[in-house]
Amino acid sequence: MKTIQKKVCMLGSFAVGKTSMVKRFVEGRFDDRYLSTIGVKISRRKVAVAEDSLSLIVWDLAGGDEFLRTNTSYLRGAAGCLIVCDLTRPQTVRSIDQYAEQMLSANPAAKIIIVGNKADLVDEIQVSKEDLQAVSQSLSSCPVYLTSAKSGINVSDAFKSLAENIINGSLEN
Amino acid sequence: MSGQNLRDAVHKRLSQNFAYARIAADLVIQETSDNFNLILQSKPEKIYTGVLLTELFWEFIGAENYLEKIRQDPFRSYKIERINRHNPRNDKTVYLNLQLSPLEEDDFLLLIEDDSEFGQLEQTLVQERNELRLAQQQLATANFRLRQLDHLKSLFFSMAAHDLRSPLMVIHGYADLIHYLVNEDLPNELLLNKIDANSTLAEVNDYLDVIRVQTSWLENIIHNLIDLNCIDGDKLHLDVVERDLNDFVNETVDIMRPMAKLNTLTLVANIPETTNIVSIDPQRVGQILQNLIGNAIKYTPEGGEIHVTVRPDIENGVDVAIIDNGRGMTETQLENVFQLYYRTDDARRSDIRGSGLGLFIVRTLVEAHKGRVDVKSALGEGSAFSFWLPYAAPAKDT
Ligand SMILES: Nc1nc2c(ncn2[C@@H]2O[C@H](COP(=O)(O)OP(=O)(O)OP(=O)(O)O)[C@@H](O)[C@H]2O)c(=O)[nH]1
Ligand SMILES: Nc1ncnc2c1ncn2[C@@H]1O[C@H](COP(=O)(O)OP(=O)(O)OP(=O)(O)O)[C@@H](O)[C@H]1O
Ligand SMILES: [Mg+2]
Ligand SMILES: [Mg+2]
Numbered sequence: 418m419k420t421i422q423k424k425v426c427m428l429g430s431f432a433v434g435k436t437s438m439v440k441r442f443v444e445g446r447f448d449d450r451y452l453s454t455i456g457v458k459i460s461r462r463k464v465a466v467a468e469d470s471l472s473l474i475v476w477d478l479a480g481g482d483e484f485l486r487t488n489t490s491y492l493r494g495a496a497g498c499l500i501v502c503d504l505t506r507p508q509t510v511r512s513i514d515q516y517a518e519q520m521l522s523a524n525p526a527a528k529i530i531i532v533g534n535k536a537d538l539v540d541e542i543q544v545s546k547e548d549l550q551a552v553s554q555s556l557s558s559c560p561v562y563l564t565s566a567k568s569g570i571n572v573s574d575a576f577k578s579l580a581e582n583i584i585n586g587s588l589e590n
Numbered sequence: 591m592s593g594q595n596l597r598d599a600v601h602k603r604l605s606q607n608f609a610y611a612r613i614a615a616d617l618v619i620q621e622t623s624d625n626f627n628l629i630l631q632s633k634p635e636k637i638y639t640g641v642l643l644t645e646l647f648w649e650f651i652g653a654e655n656y657l658e659k660i661r662q663d664p665f666r667s668y669k670i671e672r673i674n675r676h677n678p679r680n681d682k683t684v685y686l687n688l689q690l691s692p693l694e695e696d697d698f699l700l701l702i703e704d705d706s707e708f709g710q711l712e713q714t715l716v717q718e719r720n721e722l723r724l725a726q727q728q729l730a731t732a733n734f735r736l737r738q739l740d741h742l743k744s745l746f747f748s749m750a751a752h753d754l755r756s757p758l759m760v761i762h763g764y765a766d767l768i769h770y771l772v773n774e775d776l777p778n779e780l781l782l783n784k785i786d787a788n789s790t791l792a793e794v795n796d797y798l799d800v801i802r803v804q805t806s807w808l809e810n811i812i813h814n815l816i817d818l819n820c821i822d823g824d825k826l827h828l829d830v831v832e833r834d835l836n837d838f839v840n841e842t843v844d845i846m847r848p849m850a851k852l853n854t855l856t857l858v859a860n861i862p863e864t865t866n867i868v869s870i871d872p873q874r875v876g877q878i879l880q881n882l883i884g885n886a887i888k889y890t891p892e893g894g895e896i897h898v899t900v901r902p903d904i905e906n907g908v909d910v911a912i913i914d915n916g917r918g919m920t921e922t923q924l925e926n927v928f929q930l931y932y933r934t935d936d937a938r939r940s941d942i943r944g945s946g947l948g949l950f951i952v953r954t955l956v957e958a959h960k961g962r963v964d965v966k967s968a969l970g971e972g973s974a975f976s977f978w979l980p981y982a983a984p985a986k987d988t
Contacts, residue, residue: 424652431720453717455709456672456685459648474651479716482723490669494652506727543731 420463422472423583424494428487428516429501430509431480434534437566438501439477442576447567454479457491464580471580487516489523496583497528499575502549504533504563505541510548517556528582529559532575537565607705613690613698615661617643617654620697629704631677631684643700649673649688660692667691672709685709750945754811757804764797803849810880814947817877817955826958828871832982835866835875835908836900842879843898846887854892857883860899866908869982874955881948882912882975888942889973890916904978907961911976919967927965928953952977 427435436454440446443460458477463470478491500516502509513531520527533549536542549561560582562575609629611622619638627634644650649670650657660666668690675684687703771790820826843859850857879898886896894915901909919927919934926932931946953963956977967973 422651432724451717451721453713453720454674455713455716456674457649457670458674461648474648480720488671490671493656496652506731508727 420470420472421584422474423496423580424474424476425579425583426476426492426495426498426520427478427501428498428520429480429532430482430503430506430512433480433501433503433506433509434566435480435499435501436477438499438532438534438564438572438575439475441566441569441572443475445569447569462576464577466577466580466584469584471584473576473580475576482512487519489519492520492523495520495524495527496586497530497579499530499532499579501532501534502544504535504544505538507543510544510552513549513552514555526586528579528586529556530575530579530582531556531559531561533561533563534566536563536570537568607703609702609704611638611700611702612693613643613700615696615698617650617657617698619643619646619700626702629686629702631675631679647673647688650690657690657698660690661696661698662692664692672705682706682710683713750811750815750947754808757808757811761801761804761808764800768794768797799848800852803852806845806880807849807884810877810884813873813877814881814945814951817874817951818947826954828874828958830869830871832867832869833872835868835870835910835979836861838870838872838875839879839898839900839910842876842883846880846883849884850887850896853887853890855887855890856895857887858895858897860897862900862902864902866900866902867982868908868959868979870959870979874958875979878952878955878977879910879912881952882977885948885975886912886914886916886973888944889937890914907978907980909976909978911974913972913974915972918969918971918973920969924965924967928963 427439429435431453432451436452436458437447439458439460440448443462454477456479460475460477461472462475463472465471476491476495478487481487498516498520500513500520502513517529520529531549531553533544533546546561546563549563553559553561560578562571562578564571564575566572605623605625607629609623609626611626612620614620619641622638626638627636638646644654650668653668657668660668670688672685673688675686677684683706685705685708687705689701689703690698691701693699771794817826840859840861843857847857883896883898890896897911897913899911899913901911917936923934927934928949929946930950932950933944933946937944952975956963956979959979961977961979963975963977965973965975
């Protein structure tokens, strides 16, 4: 078994739960407080994929909105990304395309996973899995996950799926 | 100030914010500046020479190929701004800027700037901006929902008004007919009918039946409206008494029988021998039964049969099933049937009146009695709605 290290990025509008997802994935914790990220915070966690062990270097970036784009220098050398939106805020779905485009122009072979987060807020959900699947259609039907950083549901599955896609992608080449 | 003094002063100043290191082509750290550990918030005794750059700064993992290009081009450098490091001593975030540029003899120069002062300021500003935008978005969403609700309400009230009007018109019409039949000043064309007093009496009775049915239906609609208002405002209050559900079901079926007869339907009650004592609000349980039997009557074509069956001793409670052999429903329709304002497309297209209120109220009222509702149905074969209520405490002894 060999360990490969791969850089992946957390992209998406502000306050969708990028930092919370990383915290859940890496530390197994959740915090209700919102502390906006500026710049980048890096964490690392190993994921087992088939024979290999993949070490994901996760870049948690600041979320923007319609007016703010991610600093491209942060995207250099990334093998993939989770593009996160907030299921209770339809506005956050609209920017998924933009983030994907930015990622792919920096790294054409990058793997993308779309994540609808805050699935625990059942009464406030305004975005369905079908809505996200419609977005994923134009992104070579990349996988879609509905997660909750709060309850932990599906969070590691989303990261694991990204890791698998990266490994399978590098086997193809 | 002499040249040396100036250099020392500048150096002292810079060393509060800048540290540096020499890195070999294979990315192993060769030497570090005196303040390196201070800027990295690490223990003074920690030694970094011999450590791989990518182990100290995971930020460089994945960029190895790019760094190799930089090393061969003196005009290029690799910059990463605002990397976050946690300072365990004050629980604050330290923001560092990293810059890697080529140095002579194949080495790199790593420059680290502690930018925390500005970083923390920017963090506060971004935090405020994001919280403001979040509040803005939440307001916009709430506003949209309110407008939707408002629209739904006015739509609903126009439908309800429509529903109230049709039984009223029927009552009015039949009341006029009775008036003509029993009064002297009948118009000529009706005088002919007044030959036989017995036949007149029979007719009056029939007309009164229609009026009774329509009146109880009107009552049902009005009770639904009142209940909806209570449920909406969270003020649903039950006036509970202990009663035998058997008697109660019998009485309600009797009230509904003329309506079934008008639609040429058979309405049968199957009541067990043993008593079934439950704590209920009689008016509300009447509502439940009238809505369920009323639906069975509305959605079963002429000649059909409706069975109202009380089944005792189920999970320390009693179950009432209303089974018809009417039009039935599909799986997807069944999933939605208890939702507020839901009507099947068939029902909407037909001339059967309704607002999609009844079953929502049934479910809410049953649940308010700590019971539950259930439905089974097959398209074209019929439907079986049922509700279960717990026995009045203490548990029923047989
Ligand atoms: N209920 C619920 N709240 C969540 C979930 N994930 C995140 N949050 C909350 O949403 C807010 C924003 O979460 P963050 O993880 O800081 O969001 P972010 O995407 O990193 O935001 P930026 O760094 O500003 O881009 C915080 O108050 C979190 O507690 C979730 O799954 N469920
Ligand atoms: N016994 C039944 N057989 C077939 N379909 C039914 C039956 N009961 C209800 N439905 C379907 O479920 C829908 C919802 O019923 P519900 O009682 O809530 O509304 P409604 O009867 O249309 O209007 P309202 O009860 O407010 O006058 C109906 O419109 C009808 O399509
Ligand atoms: Mg964040
Ligand atoms: Mg009804």
